[in-house]
Amino acid sequence: MAVPVWSVDPRTGKQREQVAVEATAEEIDAVVRAAAAAAPALADRIVRARLLRTAADFLEEAGPRILEAADAETALGPGRLTGELGRTTYQLRAFADIVDEGAFLDVIIDHADPSLAPPRPDLRRYKIPLGVVAVYSASNFPLAFSVPGGDTASALAAGCPVVVKAHPDHPATSELCADALRRAAVAVGLPVDVVAVVHGFEAGVELVKHPLVSAAGFTGSVRGGRALFDAAAARPVPIPFHGELGSLNPVVITEAAAEERAEQIGAGLAGSLTLGVGQFCVKPGLVLAPEGEAGDRLLKSLTGAVSDAPAGTLLDARMRDNFIAGVRERAELPGVQAPVEPGDGGEHLVRPGFVSVPAARLTEPGDYDALLEECFGPVTVVARYATPGELEAVLGRLPGNLTATAHISEAEASGDGPGADLLARLTPLAGRVVVNGWPTGVAVAPAMHHGGPYPATTSTSTSVGGTAIERWLRPVVYQDAPAALLPTELRDDNPLGLPRRVDGHREA
């Protein structure tokens, strides 16, 4: 009995249309086999780059329809979604450039050296694609972290076919994007099955267990991600599982920073925590602000700015229920104040807000532990610290994070005082350390790292930026392979002009 997959409008709770049906185990098997059969066609890097660029073109062409569907399914709004489509096509083209350049192949050549003891053979190493990659779409980025998103782009760039498990919050968008990607494959002469999309929770579990799936990328909750991570690790042949699961994204505001610009920081924090109705994985979820007059001013500014923020629609009704229950649980703890109480904002809406608590309540395990857990949606926890010891005690209790942010004064930024120590203290907690800014907004750039200690990610990898391609590759070395049989990438004359390291020396 086919289980229907509906597109739902979160602004009304109404079903829009039936988009697909959930894939059965047999269907997953067929899709994965087709993807695996398409893998050899992706060996040609020139075609891969063309696929990525054509996919970007086709997504832009289909842009109006995609944006309309995405807005109707996610309520994220046309402005945000237009930006996200731009991010998505930019990513695809950036990975095409990365494919062209070929540095990711990590070519290392050591010529034979018979003078060594023992004599060294000729060794030529580069990286090859792992095979079929399973991608689990995010709820909160229907484009940039979903069907045509960074995981898909980086896996295709690496030469891996992709089977995407669509997120149930945006199945229609997923189908439209899949159509663009698959048409792009055909247009550049690749098998259509280099990308496929499936729907259904059970389908996702089947997918990660399939013997022909070689790696997985995931963006979502700790609960769902950990279950899939466990399934990946428990396979007869375990596979790499690159999951981004959850992050509190702590922000530390020094006394001097609060004294210098309390109002500006309060307003900036309000903007960051309410952006996209608080539905970013890098939303600041815990803010360590000083007790005292400057901290009070900061909270006053935050209160004003958050009070001005409109109610918004979360991605689905379950998230709304969880948000309302989550903020209530936090606000009801003794000693917790809610200057702007977050919660139910009327039918299908939620109200942004924040709670405040003395940091002293968070320094030991106990009833207040919920305040150190991510709450998805437009809320943050402000913990007021009275001493450096309290600040340190709270930091010492934090799990891994995608980001950690420091707000410091001008003098501290120039090297006076605890600025450097604070950065050093935040570094073990996160994959990105932000100074005097906000963690929301993740630039797509070569240096970007979007990942961090568990549960931020389940591996040491990034899902944003050029190095995301490294997740889908493994090295192989050829020993004494005759020149006539070598892959072109490993030939002495370097006809592809690849950056490489030869006999210990880098060649640009």
Place this chain on the structure above:
Amino acid sequence: MAVPVWSVDPRTGKQREQVAVEATAEEIDAVVRAAAAAAPALADRIVRARLLRTAADFLEEAGPRILEAADAETALGPGRLTGELGRTTYQLRAFADIVDEGAFLDVIIDHADPSLAPPRPDLRRYKIPLGVVAVYSASNFPLAFSVPGGDTASALAAGCPVVVKAHPDHPATSELCADALRRAAVAVGLPVDVVAVVHGFEAGVELVKHPLVSAAGFTGSVRGGRALFDAAAARPVPIPFHGELGSLNPVVITEAAAEERAEQIGAGLAGSLTLGVGQFCVKPGLVLAPEGEAGDRLLKSLTGAVSDAPAGTLLDARMRDNFIAGVRERAELPGVQAPVEPGDGGEHLVRPGFVSVPAARLTEPGDYDALLEECFGPVTVVARYATPGELEAVLGRLPGNLTATAHISEAEASGDGPGADLLARLTPLAGRVVVNGWPTGVAVAPAMHHGGPYPATTSTSTSVGGTAIERWLRPVVYQDAPAALLPTELRDDNPLGLPRRVDGHREA
């Protein structure tokens, strides 16, 4: 009640001396805490490089005692062990050079670009050490893959303190090496606890579960390695587990190669499979040789050479029992021949040999599956194929391997015939593809890759060669960090002269 750890002479089965006691859970906790406390001292790369070089010096100074103990405990012989000590000190110094050069830091800098939409902040990324690394020593390399081996050297190079779980086959050697490493730490002004050694099976399990252990390296059996891998994955905070578990190391001999040099290949194979009494993880365990006259000549040559090989001593009595049982199980299968029957070679000895079977028996799952499993010790399985289809069917059934080897003719090496196709066919099976040579002998070189699809390794990493350092690092990026607070490695003026990528361009 303390459990004693004995050094045993495998040539006699006699206990030599009590070396230590097994570590209790409390002792593991204390050792790991001390290692974690020593981590900040390893942040200085200059001191790390000095530690590695001093360790090499001290190991050489202690060489005579170490070699005597190692030979007495492992029966590997002074020649082999002297070579292994050289490999070990070479590795330590090679990693010191890698630390000096700093390419492993993988510095990427993107300056702020306000002209982009959205504007790009200043981003500066490099890699930092993960924390305490647990290393599980190999039985068969008491030096180069044990206490002072590649895992330890690469982890220290990365800036990670190391706790080694010694292998029970060479506890005295482990203690002597630990002493050299710990004296080296003190000599360069580091806390002694940057390296520690513990003994005991249960201690090893405790170690991988300890909250302050951040990653693990392992060389050993599929059974032991998988149990530890599972424990690492099941932790509340899972950690990377880089295990090298097992490998069949298939060898394919083409008809033309056999016709060209059957005798040479047979003799070479005998040398490779009996080297070190067959106790290498890259020992060729399955040889696909053609049916027919040329293949017969090859087997005749192999028979003669293996018959000439002396009986030898395996690392311990359990391995000897397993070897004798394993070769008997294989030789007793109907249709399996044993031209030189391997097995019991007299008290404490084993006899090298090989078995031969029609490849047609191996093309489907069934009674002959044992022939596709690694058997540790001086034995190989020669499968005679009659057609390319049989060859392909057997290759299609193989698990992942560290190596795959092709023997091809001169004409095939120059591009005529199936040479390139054969290399392409072997590539998915292994991390190293050897042509017209033997997999035994793993050069320590920048391009080396010692790893492969599961169960060869549990990750995509290598445990030999310069890139082994990548296992113990994770990236972190600083966003808009003031110049005065940046780590030296990320400063614009590059005072350390690090290779890096700035605004998309590589700087040597």
